[in-house]
Amino acid sequence: MTAKIAYADVEVGTELPAQSFSVTRATLVQYAGASGDFNPIHWNEKFAKEVGLPDVIAHGMFTMAEAIRVVTDWVGDPGAVVEYGVRFTRPVVVPNDDQGAVIEVGGKVAAKLDDGTVRVDLTATSGGQKVLGMSRAVVRLG
């Protein structure tokens, strides 16, 4: 593991560069194929509405995959992630237009642990609403 961020250089409260990730219907079709999750709530508006959703929603695992990029882009080596967990609090609704939805992700060092790792707390919102809760990663620094 070769993280480009040194443990000694971060403090509790250090902010990671925030990022925005756009997601359209085409993104969801591509993610369905790559992940093997073909649940129609992620591509079929009629089906999604029949089961009580406002519209097609993004895969929770897609949002989870985007959120950790704030951490892996920061450290450089994705293999430095030792732990990662999220709670899916609210779906990311993806309208059928050219813009789709945007997921905004921020991260902050919440704790320096004894073994050269830090805990990063992540926030993820879409349309001003929190879409992930308890989103935390433990990452080994250089």
Place this chain on the structure above:
Amino acid sequence: MALDQSFVGRTYPPTEPYEVGREKIREFAEAVGDANPAYTDAEAAKALGHPDVIAPPTFVFAITFKAAGQVVQDPQLGLDYSRVVHGDQRFAYVRPVRAGDRLTVTSTIEAVKSLAGNDVLDIRGEVHDEAGEHVVTAWTKLVARAAGEA
């Protein structure tokens, strides 16, 4: 209908090995728009100390969730899958998944609860490589919403 508490602690047989392909990793990384070279360029991955290209952190979910299908579709458990949503997801990594890995998953039911009429199921998937070494553990919380609720 509340799920049977006696399923807590039940472990299912390990899955057949899933071989992690280099192109499958690339396909996944492209689908999430992640251009980190560790996912696609073996030399870049080696420079970071990995023997081959590695997979993005959440890649392994496709494998553990398929394995969790044994639990979800267990007719004896009787979970109504049409009402299931993904509640929580967590991973603890011993090392990153990488191309060439042949991974098996052993799924265990950690908890079965009924909360406000919803069935809540916690499944742990232990992922091992061909040498029997532990690679990653995945915890998946599934919630089957109560019938009648949208």
